[in-house]
Amino acid sequence: MSVVMDADRISRTLIRITHEIVERNKGVDGLAIVGVRTRGVHIARRIARSLLDIAGEPVPTGALDITLYRDDLMRHAVGPQPVLRRTEIPFSIDDRKILLVDDVLYTGRTVRAALDALIDFGRPKSIQLIVLVDRGHRELPIKADYVGKNLPTSPEESVQVRLQESDGVDEVVLQQEG
Amino acid sequence: MASERTDAPALRGLRRKDLLGIAELTPEEILLVLDTAEAMKEIGSRPIKKVPALRGKTVVNLFFEPSTRTRTSFEIAEKRLSADTLNIAIASSSVVKGETLADTALNLEAMQPDMIVLRHSSSGACHLLSRICKSGIINAGDGMHEHPTQALLDAFTIRERKQRLQGLKVAIVGDLLHSRVLRSNIHLLTKLGADVWVCGPPTLFPADISRFGVRATSVVEDAVEGADVVMLLRIQLERMQGAFFPSLREYFNVFGMTEERIRRAKPDAIIMHPGPMNRGVEIASEVADGPYSVILDQVANGVAVRMAVLYLLAGGAEHEEAA
Numbered sequence: 313m314s315v316v317m318d319a320d321r322i323s324r325t326l327i328r329i330t331h332e333i334v335e336r337n338k339g340v341d342g343l344a345i346v347g348v349r350t351r352g353v354h355i356a357r358r359i360a361r362s363l364l365d366i367a368g369e370p371v372p373t374g375a376l377d378i379t380l381y382r383d384d385l386m387r388h389a390v391g392p393q394p395v396l397r398r399t400e401i402p403f404s405i406d407d408r409k410i411l412l413v414d415d416v417l418y419t420g421r422t423v424r425a426a427l428d429a430l431i432d433f434g435r436p437k438s439i440q441l442i443v444l445v446d447r448g449h450r451e452l453p454i455k456a457d458y459v460g461k462n463l464p465t466s467p468e469e470s471v472q473v474r475l476q477e478s479d480g481v482d483e484v485v486l487q488q489e490g
Numbered sequence: 491m492a493s494e495r496t497d498a499p500a501l502r503g504l505r506r507k508d509l510l511g512i513a514e515l516t517p518e519e520i521l522l523v524l525d526t527a528e529a530m531k532e533i534g535s536r537p538i539k540k541v542p543a544l545r546g547k548t549v550v551n552l553f554f555e556p557s558t559r560t561r562t563s564f565e566i567a568e569k570r571l572s573a574d575t576l577n578i579a580i581a582s583s584s585v586v587k588g589e590t591l592a593d594t595a596l597n598l599e600a601m602q603p604d605m606i607v608l609r610h611s612s613s614g615a616c617h618l619l620s621r622i623c624k625s626g627i628i629n630a631g632d633g634m635h636e637h638p639t640q641a642l643l644d645a646f647t648i649r650e651r652k653q654r655l656q657g658l659k660v661a662i663v664g665d666l667l668h669s670r671v672l673r674s675n676i677h678l679l680t681k682l683g684a685d686v687w688v689c690g691p692p693t694l695f696p697a698d699i700s701r702f703g704v705r706a707t708s709v710v711e712d713a714v715e716g717a718d719v720v721m722l723l724r725i726q727l728e729r730m731q732g733a734f735f736p737s738l739r740e741y742f743n744v745f746g747m748t749e750e751r752i753r754r755a756k757p758d759a760i761i762m763h764p765g766p767m768n769r770g771v772e773i774a775s776e777v778a779d780g781p782y783s784v785i786l787d788q789v790a791n792g793v794a795v796r797m798a799v800l801y802l803l804a805g806g807a808e809h810e811e812a813a
Contacts, residue, residue: 380571385543386544391503393802395503396529
């Protein structure tokens with residue numbers, strides 16, 4: 313097990329991504345930020361706070377649960393269904409530029425599900441993807457617009473993002489599966 | 491809302507294919523259904539009220555008794571989850587030609603449905619089907635036995651208003667004897683720690699009602715005194731073969747929920763009724779339409795709760811994995 317990002321590194325990375333967002337979108341006008349449950353939401357809230365610090369304007373923030381859109385939902389062997397949590401998008405996404413946030417980008421299947429889920433809420437002007445870690449091994453044609461860290465991995469390894477809000481510590485850990 | 495709830499429910503999922511009654515559920519399973527229903531409720535407020543979760547699944551709504559609310563509610567829930575639905579009502583089924591319930595079910599099952607939602611006038615009809623069918627069976631009311639999704643939506647509605655069930659005084663007044671809603675609610679509310687009072691004419695008390703861990707009285711004022719929740723049950727004339735009380739008017743005079751009686755409950759008490767209501771029999775119109783009435787919230791929440799049940803059961807029972 314090795315720590316590939318510590319608390320300082322995560323914090324600096326999120327501030328850097330915030331600056332990239334402001335630069336690319338020429339401010340925060342028309343932006344909204346939506347995190348994928350669970351850890352994507354924590355990262356989304358942190359980025360929203362940094363955007364407020366840097367641009368001085370609040371950006372609407374939401375939470376998306378993609379469980380009901382998973383492509384493996386009814387394909388797994390018989391057994392309990394994944395736990396469902398609330399989706400909270402308390403604003404219209406129509407004609408907004410949506411910043412979609414997840415912790416780890418891997419196969420791309422979660423992002424595919426998130427895109428489908430978002431489109432059911434309206435027709436955004438655009439969707440930009442933010443991930444803290446891109447570990448490669450895509451199975452779908454999906455690419456992030458903002459990447460915290462590119463982390464080459466083997467499929468036998470697992471990448472775990474731990475955050476204060478849910479895990480009591482800020483770190484990204486690379487582990488051998490076993 | 492949700493202040494007492496953590497992000498992740500204690501339980502990771504339901505490990506069963508059928509929902510036959512509340513009696514066999516654990517408190518953790520009940521809370522999982524209620525938490526899942528909270529997430530489902532949000533879907534009803536979207537511009538596109540549909541998610542792909544049960545795409546390609548077929549659900550048969552098999553109703554051997556008249557029903558508007560429950561059947562419609564299940565059908566909307568199934569459609570919002572993208573399941574294909576099929577409604578079979580008794581009048582148009584082969585039952586009128588003499589087919590037995592088991593044969594009807596086996597014939598339907600030959601067409602490979604994934605779940606059957608069953609309402610039947612015989613207690614235990616769902617248990618029978620669960621033994622002979624591979625499809626998941628959801629009890630939408632069986633005789634005088636149970637109506638589990640009604641109790642779940644009642645609990646959901648109470649929790650939405652009161653944030654909890656533990657320690658609440660719940661008074662259930664009406665036709666206790668014939669009510670499957672009562673039996674399901676007693677199981678659920680006592681499992682989650684509510685203080686349940688039941689009230690009705692002594693002729694309509696089920697035998698050894700006190701064994702269920704509730705307090706029984708025929709004095710409606712005692713039942714309502716200090717209650718957080720007052721739930722009324724319909725007088726089920728269609729199930730009565732005999733004279734249980736002199737007249738509907740006399741029933742209303744002694745047990746009917748009037749504004750005067752409701753004042754004995756807590757000031758923020760809520761009034762519930764599973765429907766269909768008989769105004770002027772078990773409930774006065776001013777109470778049914780009053781500010782403390784959550785009767786229409788119950789109907790709205792029914793869809794979210796049934797979506798939760800359909801979703802959680804669609805995974806099936808784990809012990810089948812080996813088969």
